[in-house]
Amino acid sequence: MKPVNAVITKIVDETPTIRTFYFDTSFEPVPGQFVMVWIRGVDEIPMALSYDNAITVQKVGHATSALFELEEGDSVGIRGPFGNGFDVKKGHIVLVTGGLGAAPLAPLAEKAGASGIKVTTLLGAKTKDELLFRERFEAVGEVRVATDDGSIGKHGYVTQLLEDAKNYSQLYCCGPEIMMKKVLDKVVPSKAQFSLHRYIKCGIGICGACCVDGLRVCKDGPVFSGDILKRTEFGVYRRNECGERIKV
Amino acid sequence: MKPVNAVITKIVDETPTIRTFYFDTSFEPVPGQFVMVWIRGVDEIPMALSYDNAITVQKVGHATSALFELEEGDSVGIRGPFGNGFDVKKGHIVLVTGGLGAAPLAPLAEKAGASGIKVTTLLGAKTKDELLFRERFEAVGEVRVATDDGSIGKHGYVTQLLEDAKNYSQLYCCGPEIMMKKVLDKVVPSKAQFSLHRYIKCGIGICGACCVDGLRVCKDGPVFSGDILKRTEFGVYRRNECGERIKV
Amino acid sequence: MLSITLTGLKLKNPLMLAAGIMGTTGGSLKRVAESGAGAVVTKSIGLEPKSGHSNPSMVEVDCGYLNAMGLPNPSYKNFQEEIDTAKEGDVPVIASIFGGCSLDFSEIASALRADAFELNVSCPHAHGYGSEIGTDQALVEDITRAVKDAVKVPVWVKLTPNVTDIKSIGLAAEHGGADAVVAINTIRGMAIDIESGYPILGNKFGGLSGRAIKPVAIKCVYDLYETLDIPVIGVGGISDWRDAVEFIMAGAQAVEIGSAVGNNINIFNDISSGMEAFLEEKEWTLDDIYGVAHEV
Amino acid sequence: MLSITLTGLKLKNPLMLAAGIMGTTGGSLKRVAESGAGAVVTKSIGLEPKSGHSNPSMVEVDCGYLNAMGLPNPSYKNFQEEIDTAKEGDVPVIASIFGGCSLDFSEIASALRADAFELNVSCPHAHGYGSEIGTDQALVEDITRAVKDAVKVPVWVKLTPNVTDIKSIGLAAEHGGADAVVAINTIRGMAIDIESGYPILGNKFGGLSGRAIKPVAIKCVYDLYETLDIPVIGVGGISDWRDAVEFIMAGAQAVEIGSAVGNNINIFNDISSGMEAFLEEKEWTLDDIYGVAHEV
Numbered sequence A, B: 001m002k003p004v005n006a007v008i009t010k011i012v013d014e015t016p017t018i019r020t021f022y023f024d025t026s027f028e029p030v031p032g033q034f035v036m037v038w039i040r041g042v043d044e045i046p047m048a049l050s051y052d053n054a055i056t057v058q059k060v061g062h063a064t065s066a067l068f069e070l071e072e073g074d075s076v077g078i079r080g081p082f083g084n085g086f087d088v089k090k091g092h093i094v095l096v097t098g099g100l101g102a103a104p105l106a107p108l109a110e111k112a113g114a115s116g117i118k119v120t121t122l123l124g125a126k127t128k129d130e131l132l133f134r135e136r137f138e139a140v141g142e143v144r145v146a147t148d149d150g151s152i153g154k155h156g157y158v159t160q161l162l163e164d165a166k167n168y169s170q171l172y173c174c175g176p177e178i179m180m181k182k183v184l185d186k187v188v189p190s191k192a193q194f195s196l197h198r199y200i201k202c203g204i205g206i207c208g209a210c211c212v213d214g215l216r217v218c219k220d221g222p223v224f225s226g227d228i229l230k231r232t233e234f235g236v237y238r239r240n241e242c243g244e245r246i247k248v
Numbered sequence C, D: 001m002l003s004i005t006l007t008g009l010k011l012k013n014p015l016m017l018a019a020g021i022m023g024t025t026g027g028s029l030k031r032v033a034e035s036g037a038g039a040v041v042t043k044s045i046g047l048e049p050k051s052g053h054s055n056p057s058m059v060e061v062d063c064g065y066l067n068a069m070g071l072p073n074p075s076y077k078n079f080q081e082e083i084d085t086a087k088e089g090d091v092p093v094i095a096s097i098f099g100g101c102s103l104d105f106s107e108i109a110s111a112l113r114a115d116a117f118e119l120n121v122s123c124p125h126a127h128g129y130g131s132e133i134g135t136d137q138a139l140v141e142d143i144t145r146a147v148k149d150a151v152k153v154p155v156w157v158k159l160t161p162n163v164t165d166i167k168s169i170g171l172a173a174e175h176g177g178a179d180a181v182v183a184i185n186t187i188r189g190m191a192i193d194i195e196s197g198y199p200i201l202g203n204k205f206g207g208l209s210g211r212a213i214k215p216v217a218i219k220c221v222y223d224l225y226e227t228l229d230i231p232v233i234g235v236g237g238i239s240d241w242r243d244a245v246e247f248i249m250a251g252a253q254a255v256e257i258g259s260a261v262g263n264n265i266n267i268f269n270d271i272s273s274g275m276e277a278f279l280e281e282k283e284w285t286l287d288d289i290y291g292v293a294h295e296v
């Protein structure tokens, strides 16, 4: 599929560094799927769909900065949705988010909540102002908060909020890889799903740039079950744009 | 579409020069549609479907001779069905055939007969032995016969059997072009359909080899209404393989 | 809003019938003209009547067609009346011609009256003609100049993509005095019947056309636009208005449509209205999009 | 029944992973090996780590894909461990390598242990590499000889279709001592976003792969088989067992599969069983169909 022209209809500041861009196009994703966002003349980067028709972006480098310069009425090219998305399980689920990790998990929370699944969210961020989508998670269940600087909630990492892991039917996690690795080490791997970040080039499962051992994040993932990840380099090293190994 | 491999399951001698080849594949044609029959290593030639799964061939040159050398179990490549086929009208229809022209008309007779349409056939051939599909036409209605040599039926051309043209709701005609032209001159053009023969190369409406003025026999035809043909070179000249005009 | 002037010819729209498509008879050319084409190009016409390769001469493949017609044509000696009939369609009629050397080309061009000539030095499956000469810069320049000397109307040169560097061949045409280049002719290709092992085409191999080749054609047009001063006419795989727009953005001043005519003879009208609606919505003119891919 | 010996390598089937497809990490190569491939070819590896062209680096088009990865790779200095991991998949691992001159190639080849080398002189979108050298007979011969001198394992040369005459480049490889040629790499192509006029790929143009290019690849394999004494390995647009059979009939001793792996990583098993069923039904062996299109 060629990029679809998606016109920005609304821009919302979520935190001082994070903005949501709404488009005129709905991508009808499964929660956890992502799109490739082409900022023309700049770069094309992967972004989770935080709503059916929106992405939520943190300004970190040249492409995200270029995105932050766009205004309502401007457009980007979008390919996708790609990947598998989360597999929603019945019972009482727990979501563990770190920073931007809330972006793919918020639609999951809403979908699960709407179908009567009990949802608890452990929401982590660097500081109070950077907590993302707190209200969306609160609307469907209990939310516990942790911040690195202690400006709100628990002072420390969100992983520290996770003590009763075995009480949940399934755990869903997205955040920095080190954080996810810590979570994986605390849970029954088969009862946890993780949404991974890797360097994405093609986005369609061909080039292999995104591989975690044999697994393609863009096609077989980005969501993987913990028991699959246990057997891989996940949490140990990732690859840079060249395919060189980089310690996580 | 690439050629389908069609295995010859049965060969029937219809007349001393005409054979029917049955295939293991049904092409589900509209009566009057044709296929391109590829005798591998020799040539590919157009043939009307005389049954859903058969063609009826007169040996006239190198490709048809090669076809006559094939046996049951041998195969040919077939593309199609192509073209429009006859438009079946209610009421009392008349079929006018000359020689091989019976091949596309016999399935039309059967289809019309099966749906309660009254069918009269004027069946022409050079001589008694060369009358094609007489029983198939007789099974669905009255048949009147003419032979060039008078060996059976009227002595003369089948066109001479056509006196009461206006009594029929629709006339269907296939045979040598001169014969069809004579028929066209005798009828209300809009009440007659003619199946044309032209040199076919691509069979799919692209190359233009088969054009009768602007009309592509392979795609817009091979069946045309008389009123359309009235305005063309039909019956005046045809084209050879080079596209040169040849008097009919 | 789609009208253009192309090498001096006034076209109501930039959409032309490609050579070899319904182009052997005046009647069929006229029909296409009346179906909305801005101009029509005839089948390539040679010195003597030619019946072409034996069948199968065309076969559908994934996303396109392979053909090896073998340049069947009635010879220029029998073709003026077809051109005259085509002219009744009231759009420019471009005579596509082919030959084995510059003398052939100029003999044919001098004998025919047409609104322009398109020199086919690019057919990939006619031995001694077409791309066998169109890969040679000196020959292309020579032939172009010979035809330019022989006629007063615009001369276009149709290029083959089956070369290491299409730009150098385009330059040769420009040096020879061409008024425009046309890119691309079909790409060498082949299909084999796995039931029997036979190559499907009577000629064994042929030329690939249709949607499959569009990205290749776009790249050729883009490169030629960068290199040449004369206009580039785009052809290859156009099947809807989006494709036509893409070619114009790549640098084509006009386009030709071939294979897609088979399933939709009304394609010229369809594309015109699609393009008009698009330009209107974007508030762009044809000129705004012409070559724009080079400027962004 | 599908096993073959290819340039001395024993393969359980003639279906290999093409270069550049899930080929940067040992883990992914191993996975493909375990999914039924007869052998796997790595991503093309160069002298220094390279991040490739900026995104978009791949886009789907009608019946295929355009890519301009720009040869991202971790350099041969970081690649032996990946090859070693790949070897755990228990099939031959072929190292694809690229460079700017014969010295680059032989430096890389001498440093890597692999079951064979495939020389990429054909990537259409890496400046100074790939097809910029693979269109030059002397360079191809030179590079091939340099690598042959440097290693003891078989050396294959991967050819570009973006040339006037692929046979002459194949001959150059043969003269240089190549054990086989591989045809084809992608075809130069380009796509433009009509909403904005931007070429879609970050590199503006790229290489066309997938079903669109199969007829072109078949023709190249057919021509090379006629011309060369060394085996030809076919690649380009294979997406089912029929395609694989078609290549072998055209003269490919084995084939490589690229783009189609994206949607079906199990394609090697699927094609093996399809081919086996076909050969059984026809009562043919692999040898019966090899090059048969030349004999009918």
Ligand SMILES: Cc1cc2nc3c(=O)[nH]c(=O)nc-3n(C[C@H](O)[C@H](O)[C@H](O)COP(=O)(O)OP(=O)(O)OC[C@H]3O[C@@H](n4cnc5c(N)ncnc54)[C@H](O)[C@@H]3O)c2cc1C
Pocket (backbone or CB within 6 Å): A034, A043, A044, A045, A046, A047, A048, A049, A055, A056, A057, A058, A059, A060, A061, A062, A063, A064, A065, A100, A103, A104, A196, A197, A198, A199, A200, A201, A222, D055
């Ligand atoms: C499946 C997936 C979903 C993601 N979802 C979100 C999201 O919802 N919100 C969000 O803000 N970010 C998300 N990201 C991360 C986002 O893609 C990067 O922040 C973005 O690419 C940075 O681009 P840049 O040019 O601004 O940064 P750069 O200056 O290019 O680099 C900054 C960082 O971004 C990484 N990066 C750059 N290009 C890519 C690429 N093509 N693929 C992966 N990483 C890249 C670099 O490795 C580096 O670590 C997601 C990543 C993946 C893989």
Ligand SMILES: Cc1cc2nc3c(=O)[nH]c(=O)nc-3n(C[C@H](O)[C@H](O)[C@H](O)COP(=O)(O)OP(=O)(O)OC[C@H]3O[C@@H](n4cnc5c(N)ncnc54)[C@H](O)[C@@H]3O)c2cc1C
Pocket (backbone or CB within 6 Å): B034, B043, B044, B045, B046, B047, B048, B049, B055, B056, B057, B058, B059, B060, B061, B062, B063, B064, B065, B100, B103, B104, B196, B197, B198, B199, B200, B201, B222, C055
């Ligand atoms: C739509 C259509 C339906 C036909 N249906 C039948 C049928 O049901 N039964 C039947 O016996 N014949 C049919 N024909 C005629 C048949 O195609 C020719 O008899 C056949 O092509 C002769 O091939 P040949 O090689 O044996 O003859 P040749 O030696 O090649 O030539 C003998 C005659 O056949 C004509 N011919 C050759 N090739 C073609 C071609 N590609 N297209 C059209 N005519 C050709 C020649 O012009 C010549 O007049 C049909 C033709 C058309 C156009």
Ligand SMILES: Cc1cc2nc3c(=O)[nH]c(=O)nc-3n(C[C@H](O)[C@H](O)[C@H](O)COP(=O)(O)O)c2cc1C
Pocket (backbone or CB within 6 Å): B202, B206, B207, C018, C019, C020, C021, C043, C044, C058, C065, C067, C069, C071, C096, C120, C123, C158, C184, C185, C186, C208, C209, C210, C211, C213, C235, C236, C237, C238, C256, C257, C258, C259, C260
């Ligand atoms: C059946 C057929 C016949 C053709 N004949 C000619 C020809 O005579 N002269 C020529 O220059 N090009 C000829 N071509 C090439 C087309 O003009 C055109 O360049 C090519 O088909 C690519 O365009 P398309 O993808 O729109 O078909 C022919 C193409 C086809 C399919």
Ligand SMILES: Cc1cc2nc3c(=O)[nH]c(=O)nc-3n(C[C@H](O)[C@H](O)[C@H](O)COP(=O)(O)O)c2cc1C
Pocket (backbone or CB within 6 Å): A202, A206, A207, D018, D019, D020, D021, D043, D044, D058, D065, D067, D069, D071, D096, D120, D123, D158, D184, D185, D186, D208, D209, D210, D211, D213, D235, D236, D237, D238, D256, D257, D258, D259, D260
């Ligand atoms: C994403 C991608 C990356 C590729 N990288 C390489 C490469 O590094 N070296 C190489 O020789 N060929 C490379 N190729 C070309 C393929 O190996 C193959 O020749 C081509 O894609 C045609 O095969 P296909 O149609 O089966 O994909 C690449 C192709 C694709 C699609």
Ligand code: FES
Pocket (backbone or CB within 6 Å): A199, A200, A201, A202, A203, A204, A205, A206, A207, A208, A209, A210, A211, A216, A217, A218, A219
């Ligand atoms: S980014 Fe290419 S396979 Fe995932």
Ligand code: FES
Pocket (backbone or CB within 6 Å): B199, B200, B201, B202, B203, B204, B205, B206, B207, B208, B209, B210, B211, B216, B217, B218, B219
């Ligand atoms: S035979 Fe080609 S258009 Fe009819």
